[in-house]
Amino acid sequence: MKTQKNGERHEPLTLPIVPTMDVVVFPRMIIPLLVVDEHIIDGIQRALEEKPPREVLLVASKKSFPPNEEQTIGTDDLYTVGTIATVMRVIQIPNNGIKILVNGVSRARVLNITTERNVLEATVEKIPFEMQPNSVRIDRMINDLRESASRLIEQGGSIGPDFNAILSKMTDPEKIADFILSHITLSVERAQELLEEKSFEIFFEKLHAFFLEEIEHAKSDESIKQNARESMNRSQKEYFLREQLKAIKKELGEDDESDITELWTKSESIKLSSEARKEFEKSLQRLEKMSSDSMEASVLRTYIDWLLALPWGIETEDNLDLAHAQEVLDQDHYGLKEIKDRILDFISVKKLNTDGFAPILCFVGPPGTGKTSLGKSIARCLDRSYFRMALGGVKDESEIRGHRRTYVGAMPGRLIQGMRKAASTNPVIIIDEIDKIGADFKGDPSAALLEVLDPNQNNGFYDNYLGVPFDLSKVLFIATANSLDGICEPLRDRMEIIQLSGYTDEEKCEIAKRHLIKKALFDSGLDGEAIAFKDETLMDIIHNYTREAGVRELERLIRKLGSKAARLMVEKGEHLCCNRDVLENFLGPRRFIDEGCDHKNQIGIANGLAWTMYGGEIIQIEAVTMSGEGRLIITGHLGDVMKESIQAALSYVRAHADEFKIDPLLFTKHDIHVHVPAGAVPKDGPSAGITMLSAILSAYTKRPINGEYAMTGEINLT
Structure with missing residues (x-):
């Protein structure tokens, strides 16, 4: 490179062009170049024939060519600035090519490119540094x-x-x-x-x-x-x-070889299905080739252990003695005749046809009515193993079908885990809280249960982790739910619905005497004489301290009394005799007061039947007329449905005023006020129309309503 001095100019030169691929040659750089194009070789030969210095122009190409591809370069493919270089040596190589050694001299700008006898020549001007x-x-x-x-x-x-x-x-x-x-x-x-x-x-x-x-x-x-x-x-x-x-x-x-041999030996005593046997052999052969300390070997070994741990072909023998089943069911539960009859029917069918499908039962009822414990009793009377699968709040389909083995920490679904725990192919599996299954972006567990609870499909249930079908057709599935509203229609269609109503007060008292008191005494470490309950005391607890369809709260209160009796026994060595005073002392004041209903015949007051989460109740509807402008006043914290029932009842009375001998002027010159007591408690629901109609009609006609009756039902306007 040369620096430009003041007033110095360089005359243009005409030199043959030698394109360079993937390299830019600078001044004072000595570099070998391979040339195979015959026209470029001709230009180099012409330069060699000139007097020294034998110079060429090295110009980089804008394009690059893959190996073994013909290089066709046009003038537009060349940069406009290159390097003037002297040719120091030329070596002839096979295939009509040459290898030249060049030494960069100075930079030059291309002013013009011409072609003479197929040789590219450039008129150039040297570019000095400023x-x-x-x-x-x-x-x-x-x-x-x-x-x-x-x-x-x-x-x-x-x-x-x-x-x-x-x-x-x-x-x-x-x-x-x-x-x-x-x-x-x-x-x-x-x-x-x-x-x-x-x-x-x-x-x-x-x-x-x-x-x-x-x-x-x-x-x-x-x-x-x-x-x-x-x-x-x-x-x-x-x-x-x-x-x-x-x-x-x-x-x-x-050593690892003994572990592999042990797995082979263990598999020979297990009745694996053909698909499972094939998958086992394939996985074990892969395990043999792996290092025992690798992560993949650990995952594969866990999978093989799961395959061998499942109860392939293992089935417990059912106890089909009806008398034994009846005895067990009666021991564990009081009442529930419909369910007990259904279980005895199943045992009878099983006795006559051992290959028949097991029913898919769904117990629907309020909390604390014995749905889950019934499943355990059924397993006991059949001498089957038992597994409970709680699905309340489950939103991930993988909880049912398992995770794919490619995921870190993958495990089988709860069903396969339950089958391993049950150690037989015909256990009783309780699917608890089936109405509380959720769904999100991870899938819908209800859809996975459609295959599980279908007798025509569950003989080949596919778990994502297991990767082979597993037979669930011999399992006795029992689902539990508090309401049918949360169960999708296809799933509901696969199950036999059995409704469990709430217990009556007499049934609760009997359950307490047969089961709850004995259990509370045992848990408290007391004998049967440490605490004495009379029927009146139990009914007092049921009426005034509990308000539920089942017996869970009753069980908690009896257990609390058992704890008090244990303390009394330890401190004073005395037994506890429960009466009203003892209840108020240990359980506190009464939580619920049964207001009941007024049995008198009164004008404008009608008794209706209402449903609550604790059971049925009597609710009073009050109506009164007063001077005014024909307005309808509604109070009592009522919902839209009950408000519409009042409107319909009033319209019915006005439409049939002649039949009831009511002066039409009463509707325009008097207001009517309909009230439902306990105004702080929200109230709504259907089936109150007839009660509203009776109260309004009584208020207008001044005729009393029979207080010995309570009503429920809706009305039509016609």
């Missing part, structure tokens, strides 16, 4: 370059260790620039950008930026190499430790 001699800024840039080069060598960059030693001895900026360019690797685009740069200052700024980038890359590469070395050292250490562990296991007779 630089002020002895520039202080240039000296500072050169020092920065030397420092950056030293840092790059320290980081193990792409330049050699002798680079900085040679660079430190050089003072001429042109030689420094050419030396640096001949020792660094640049992309064609970036190298061409430097070749075309006229300003020495900008040229050095770009070079300095390149060195800074190389330093960052070198740091990153060194970090990666360091991590790789640490990982390699750790892997080697683990390898040696594993080899030592293998040797120790072999000495102790615990």
Whole structure:
């Protein structure tokens, strides 16, 4: 490269063009080039025939060609700035090609390209650097370059260790620039950008930026190499430790081969299905080829253990004695005649046809009515194993079907886990709270249960983790729910619905005497004489301290009394005799007061039947007329349905005023006020129309309503 002196100009030259692929040649760079194009070779031969210096123009191509592809370069494919170079040596090679050694001399701009006898020639003008001699800024840039080069060598960059030693001895900026360019690797685009740069200052700024980038890359590469070395050292250490562990296991007779043999032997005694046998053999063969300490081997071993742990072909023998079943059911539960009859029917069918489908039962009823415990009693009377699967709040389909083995921590679904725990193919499985299953983006568990609860499909239930079909056709499924509203219609259609109503007070009293008191005494460590309950005391607890369809709260209160009796026994050695005073002392004041209803015949007051979560109740409807403008006033915290029932009842009375002998002026000159007591309690629901009608009609006709009756039902306007 030459610096431009004041007033100095260069005459144009005409030189043959030698295109270069994927490389930009700089001045003072000596580089070999392979030439196979015959027209370019002709141009080089013509240059060799000239008097020294034998020069050519090296111009980089904008295009790159894949190997073994014919290289066809047009004038538009060449950059407009190249390097004038002298041809130092020419070597003939096979296949009509030559190899030349060239030395870059100076940069040049292409002014014109011509073709003479198929040889590309360019008229060029040399491009000198624009630089002020002895520039202080240039000296500072050169020092920065030397420092950056030293840092790059320290980081193990792409330049050699002798680079900085040679660079430190050089003072001429042109030689420094050419030396640096001949020792660094640049992309064609970036190298061409430097070749075309006229300003020495900008040229050095770009070079300095390149060195800074190389330093960052070198740091990153060194970090990666360091991590790789640490990982390699750790892997080697683990390898040696594993080899030592293998040797120790072999000495102790615990080597992997004995484990594999043990699995083969164990599988021979298990009646695996054909699909399961095939999957087992395939998995075990893979396990044999793996290192026992690898993560994949651990996952595969867990899967094989699951395959072998399931009860393939294991079936317990049913106890089909009807008398035994009746005795067990009566021991565990009082009442529930319909359900007990259905279980006895199933046992009878099973006795006559052992291959018949088991029914899919669904017990629907309020909490505490014995739905879940019934399933346990059924398992006991049949001498079957028992497993309870609680689905309340479950939203992930994988809870039923299992996770795919590709997931970290994958496990079978709850059904397969239950079958392993039950250790037989015909257990009783309780699907608890089936009405409280949810659904979200992970799937709908209800859809997965459609296959499980279909006798025609569950003989080949597919668990995602297991990967092979498993027979569930011999399982006795019993679902429980508090309401049918939360169960989708297809799932409801697959089950036999059996409704459990709430217990009557007499049934609760009998359940307490047969089961709850005995259990409370046992839990408290007391004998049968430590606490005495009379029927009146039990009824007092049922009426005044509980308000439920089942017996859970009653059981809690009796257990609380048992704890008090235990304390009395420990402190004073006395037995507890329960009466009203004892109840108020230990259980507190009465929680519920039965207001009942007024049995008197009164005008404008009608008794209606209402349903609550605790059971049925009597609710009074009050109506009264007064002077006014025919307005209807409604109070009592009523919902929209009950308000509409009042409107319908009033319309019916007005439409049939003649039949009831009511003066029509009463409707325009009197207001009517309908009220339902306990105004702080929200009330709504159907079946109150007839009660509203009776109260309104009584208020207008002044005829009393029989207080011995309570009503329920809706009305029509016609």
